[in-house]
Amino acid sequence: xxxxxxxKNPNLRLSKSERKVADVVLNDPESVINAPxxxxxxxxxxxxxxxxxxxxxxxxxxxxxxxxxxxxxxxNGIPKMTRDVDPGDSISTLVEKIFESTHxxxxxxxxxxxxxxxxxxxxxxxxxxxxxxxxxxASGPVALDAQHKFFRFxxxxxxxxxxxxxRMCSASRSQQDVVVCISYTGRTIAMVETATIARDSxxxxxxxxxxxxxxxxxxxxxxxxxxxEDTDIYTPMTSRIMHLVLIDVLATAVALxxxxxxxxxxxRIKESLMETRFPK
Numbered sequence: 370x371x372x373x374x375x376x377k378n379p380n381l382r383l384s385k386s387e388r389k390v391a392d393v394v395l396n397d398p399e400s401v402i403n404a405p406x407x408x409x410x411x412x413x414x415x416x417x418x419x420x421x422x423x424x425x426x427x428x429x430x431x432x433x434x435x436x437x438x439x440x441x442x443x444x445n446g447i448p449k450m451t452r453d454v455d456p457g458d459s460i461s462t463l464v465e466k467i468f469e470s471t472h473x474x475x476x477x478x479x480x481x482x483x484x485x486x487x488x489x490x491x492x493x494x495x496x497x498x499x500x501x502x503x504x505x506x507a508s509g510p511v512a513l514d515a516q517h518k519f520f521r522f523x524x525x526x527x528x529x530x531x532x533x534x535x536r537m538c539s540a541s542r543s544q545q546d547v548v549v550c551i552s553y554t555g556r557t558i559a560m561v562e563t564a565t566i567a568r569d570s571x572x573x574x575x576x577x578x579x580x581x582x583x584x585x586x587x588x589x590x591x592x593x594x595x596x597x598e599d600t601d602i603y604t605p606m607t608s609r610i611m612h613l614v615l616i617d618v619l620a621t622a623v624a625l626x627x628x629x630x631x632x633x634x635x636x637r638i639k640e641s642l643m644e645t646r647f648p649k
Contacts, residue, residue: 371442372435373398375427387423389413394439402440403479406432433481437595440477467606474607475614478594489590491622493573498545499525501567503535505560508551511577511612515549518620521638522627532559539567546572553594553608555582564588577612 375381376391383391390413394401401409409432410417424435458466494500500519504512509530516528529535542548548567552560555578564587568574578584580593594611624631 372427372429372438373442381426383423383426386413386415386419387426389415390420390423398439398443402436402443402476405484433483437477437481440479440481441473443476471607471610474611478611478614481593481595483591483593486590486592487618487622490575490592490619491626493547493575493590494519494619495623495626496545497524497547497573499542499547500527501538501542501546501548502526502528502551503538503548503560503563504528504530504551505532505557507609508553508612511551511609511616512549514613515551515616515620518616519623521635522620522623522631523634532563535559535563536566539563539572540570542567542570542572544571546570547575548572549575549577550584550588551612552576552578552582552584553612555579555584557584560584561587577615 373395376395381391390409393409393413406417406420410420413420421431424430424432427435427438429435429438502512502515502519504510512528512530516526519526527538529538539548548564550560550564550567555561555576561583564574564576564584568587568589573590574588575590575592576585576588577592577594578588579595580591585591585593592615594608594615624635
């Protein structure tokens with residue numbers, strides 16, 4: 370049963386204070402998925418612990434988990450964030466499943482995003498002496514995309530998709546250096562070890578990975594991405610898109626943080642490509 374369906378269930382047992390939170394959610398669920406817990410508590414005229422108790426009454430781990438499940442309820446009525454691809458699916462069914470899954474995951478990731486963690490990551494990247502992006506397997510292209518975006522920022526940046534290079538690079542980092550580790554599962558032993566080496570060297574380690582994972586435990590800042598996928602046979606698809614979107618958010622925020630003069634710098638870089646293209 371979806372979150373919205375549960376809230377409309379007359380048999381749902383909630384305290385008087387929790388019912389106030391439920392009324393706020395049912396009145397404007399779309400606003401709730403983008404609102405911090407303090408705003409919901411204020412609207413419902415209850416305490417933040419009451420909001421958390423309300424979430425646990427709905428079998429959610431906490432407010433972020435509640436927002437993810439609420440977003441799933443709203444995303445075109447999709448009951449699950451992932452619709453597994455079956456061997457007998459037609460092309461039209463395949464297209465529908467992948468697009469719906471991606472749309473729902475984008476919506477849910479936005480709803481569950483930790484704004485404070487994103488702000489911390491942007492501050493660290495904007496002040497970094499150097500930036501290193503690490504990814505293995507399907508996360509390798511994400512690291513390379515991040516390098517492509519951040520090399521324009523007048524900060525030394527490199528992407529490594531090889532385990533040995535990642536370890537050596539991590540060992541050479543120090544304070545004011547930032548290492549960004551990208552991993553769908555957060556359980557790849559080599560990546561976790563690399564993050565530990567970078568952290569022990571003094572670097573700020575940003576993890577774009579699953580929350581409550583071994584990799585997240587080794588990171589200074591965690592940008593958690595929870596996108597359940599059928600990965601027994603197929604390469605992770607939706608999670609990679611979520612990671613790319615987060616990289617876009619970070620790159621854009623860092624560019625804006627540099628101020629209007631930096632926009633002129635980016636414009637000059639863009640204009641340098643004009644002669645490489647045929648006119649429209």
